[in-house]
Amino acid sequence: MSDVMSLLVGQIVQNRELVPRYFFLMSVKLPESLATPLPGQFVMVRVRDRRDLLLGRPFSIYAFARDKTAPVIELLYRTTGRGTIALSRLKSGEYLEILGPLGHGFDIFPEMKKIVLLAGGIGVVPLSFLASHYRKLPINDRLRIIAYLGAKSADHIVGMDRLQETCTDVKISTDDGSSGYHGFVTELLADDMESYLHGDSVIYACGPPAMMKRLAKLLGDRPISCQVSVEERMACGVGACLGCAIHVKAVGDKTRYRRACQDGPIFDIREIIWN
Incomplete structure (x- = not known):
């Protein structure tokens, strides 16, 4: 966990619709006092001056940069209720209250040769931040990052462009077969599982409970470490x-x-x- 947790006021740089009425990408500029977040950590976000939305909403951090002017975090989110719908209507220049960074981040294993990411839907968010972190480490140039990205349909695939920038390979599955493999993303991983059981790989996952349960069953007692980010x-x-x-x-x-x-x-x- 970060040593510093702060309640800060952030200014929206952009709040862009990626998939109509469903997925949005927000960039928020924050004060210099923001502690540098670790991949896997999250923030609580609250819309200011809304008495009907007193509680913050948790969002995994999609990306982070600390440039010459101010730290900026990116939040890739899905609209699921009143809070996130209100968030999606905010414009550039408006302000938010942000608490964080919170929680514990992923463990990093620089000695590994293969980093395997399993993402279901919006679960791509913390894993994309993680992939970017691994790429910045001064480790073996032959490091392979393999991402398995699952979604309901082609229209619900999000975050693939960012993964393609950092990953060696990105494999897609959809429940309806409209893009990539037709079936669950865990089935796609199962086809490749034997290649990850040589002591040089680690799995990271984030997604809906059903996906996580299938992954746990798939792994069983197999000799491979797997860390998950729970939603x-x-x-x-x-x-x-x-x-x-x-x-x-x-x-x-x-x-x-x-x-x-x-x-x-x-x-x-x-x-x-x-x-």
Whole structure:
């Protein structure tokens, strides 16, 4: 987790519609005091001066840059309710309240030769930031980053352009077969799984619970590490409300709950109970 967490006021640089009424890309300029976020961390975003939208909404960070003028974060988001719809209507020059960066980021393994990314829908967001981070590391030029991107249909594919800039290969699947492989993205990964079991690969994933559950079953006891970013509803983002508790394994046959916002949102896939 970052050493510094701040409530800041950010100014919107752009808020662009990528898929009509569904996916938007927002860039926000923030004060210099913003701590440098790690891939996998998130921010809580609140629309200012809206008494009907008091709670912030959690957003994974899509990209980050600290230039000569100010730090800028990018948020790629999907409109799913009143809060995100209100967010999508904001214009360049307007202001937001942002709390963060929050949570723990992904573990980085510079010794690995293959980085495997499995994204379902909007789950592409933290994985794209992660891929960019790996590409900037002073490590073996032969590092391969392979992304598997799944979506409902071709119209719902988002973030592919950014992945193509950083990844060695991007493989697409759609539930209806309108683009790439016809079927679940986990099936596409399963076809290549044996090539990742030689101790030189690590898997990172983010997507809907059904996809994560299929991935956990696919991996089983196979000798490969897998970290996942969980998508949970959050009210506070700092662990106070307990609204984002997830069921995890404990010692023996016991189980317990951990907070996605403070203990995560990054977990080992084998730690979570996918029921």
